[in-house]
Amino acid sequence: MTVDKPWLAQYPKNVPKTINPDQYTSLIELYEECFERFRMHPMTICMGVTHTYGDVDKASMAVAAWLQAQGIPKGSVVALMMPNVPQYLPTMIGILRAGYVCTPINPLYTGRELRHQLNDSGAQVIFVVDNFAQALEQVIEETNIKRIVLSKMGDMMGLKGILVNTVIRQVKRLVPKYNLNDPKYHVTKFPEVLKKGKHLPVQSPKATMQQKAILQYTGGTTGLSKGAVLTQRNIVAAAMQSEAWYRPVTSDINEVYINMVMALPLYHIFAFMLSLLGMRSGYTFILIPNPRDMPGFIKTLSKQPFHIFPAVNTLFKGLLDQPNFKDLNFSSLRITQAGGMAATEQTAARWLEVTGCPMVEGWGMTEGVAAGTANVITDRKFNGTIGIPVPSVDVIVVDDNGKRMGLNEAGEMCIKGPNVTSGYFNKDSSNDFTSDGYFRTGDIISMDEKGYITLLDRKKDMVLVSGFNVFPNEIESVMLDCKAIVDCAVIGIPDAHQGEAVKIYVVPADNNVTKSDIKEFALENLTGYKCPRHIEFVSELPKSAVGKVLRQKLREKHISDNPQTL
Template structure:
């Protein structure tokens, strides 16, 4: 043990002292390894609809091919403004796969906040769910956005998605009115983009760990939100570190698939890094599009075992205040992880 690293003596059994992100040539090599290893395993479950690693692989290829056909130079920035829906991860991976930089956007941003991130990042394309299209419409003229891919919540949920979209629009009325029909906005519907992308050629770009993968914006609590530049090596190293620390615990799970509750928003760095860790280990993500709906969240948790449960303190507290939460079956739970803020002793 090196004398200037005394903390290594306190590492739990089974956790390696170091990792080597340079075993991968790019972030896509890591993702493609995950797709090959876990191809037919479930990768996401959302509102009862399951997508395998193979489904996500193919959808991300379609996204990548469509993006390349837009003629964007390598290294262009693409914004992703979605909650935790099945199309999030294929879109994110497709952006990276095409050789572009992803900037995840908080869907709850006001027009002012959205304008700042789009202009500061230089994003030229945005993928957005129609629940949040009104905010985009307010600022689109003041940005560099050349293409919009407009998605509905249920676009990757098959027949169930038609019902989901109808309830969201007609019953719950969760979609503020917007008008982005002008051809100058270059709007493509998400299903049309996928259909076109599947029939377009894909060119594997030359990627490296030194290239920028993400412009991850801070919360803006001390002023304007700032774009942290994350290289592909940053993401690969984070995924390998996280997996190294959880492996001694998850290796003891005897159930067929390891389920991770994904209620934290994927646009946030905490949840995104958990998704990279989970992919590397072949987890299934239980996607929660709206964690603020605590009764609905608890109902979702009652439908399948869950092994890893990351959240922030306010979300844990909200669940603890729900009378049905204590009735859930916690027998499969192995890891609870709090982050983003201090977890109170009471929680």
């Protein structure tokens, strides 16, 4: 299969078979090329405020200069905990330009989750929006953080930002109380970073393609998330692969500016990769800080044309369920990219009917900078597969013993390419690769004669909630700290809205335990998407002779009890 690579015959004429990331000396060179080429182009639009590529260039240089002035050793890790606001991209790029490694953090993390990522990564500085500072306050004493940069949502919105900050804090009350006033925390306000940084020199460290750029955390089989080490070369390669894949459509868009809807959170690897893909071509990103606010989201979309719309199935379905979504002008929409979770045929059909733009599904993983396989971008019919490998990506299918499977035979998907990580931060990654260097994805697939891949199942017990990886081991470990629980086990069950939902089977401590007790504990200790949406009390859990919980038995029980979910 790897010799013939049947998928190559399916490539459109103007999509190359391979890409060459080494045309750049570093990721920094790519960023600087973008800033030079598109200096006057609008780069981000957020709440009606526009920043050009030149604006972002200057802001990122100020961030870089300020960071270097703090005396933190080159190569140190800097954490970034923000939603999609104008300061996100200049901060991330500034971290990299200064010679540091960035670890993006989900702003909705609980204190427990935040503490683990900060400690595992060894982060010394954190940039955080004040809406989420309370979680940081809870764990700061238990981390290695030496500097805190506090930002407000409207910090890069000029006069409008004053109004935005007032509404968020005083009207909507979205900033929980926190206290980080102790001088030992070395807190600096984000506007001060920009003000001081623009007057400081930037020492341009010699960046190479082999240097670590991003520590992107993903779920671990032990229940603790692991940091995938993404080098500058990995990231450049993924951006080039995806840009090449979009080319058959984007090359025909006769517009001065191409607008990409950025509702996916930039701390997610899918959105991060798309941001770099877009920068290479001078795209404008329509930033959506809170996509859950569907009326506000639709209002934003009504204000300018949008050409590329990447999102997860949950978000597409949520928009389609809004009665006024169909009233938008979709005449400019050319690419609808579904990723992060399986897209359903029903949602794809509704999307095509309403927008006139077909939904194209793909597959990626954190460890591959979200690039992997995709359906041909010009295909108009939804086929339910995850497509074919993108340029310079090779995929093989193996059984549990490493034997390569034939076409249409099920096995584990293993992937190789310049975008694929070499391993996890401070972890032994030798078992994550085959003997010939392919990364084991843990997904069970089959490949047909044309190279199209069907995702059959996941080898591990991971639950995929709205595109986010949820690992049962982590949830079980946390929930077993609840005094009301004697034993528990977690599975994923089908969910029309989220793709999958978390279900927990609980052996309660006594008959007085209620589902509300379980929900309350979960909400205090787990990010929202990890919290069990379904709770069932049982007298005991099915286990093997050695005491291992048999999750398959629980899945069978759920199906038996709920035949309508089949």
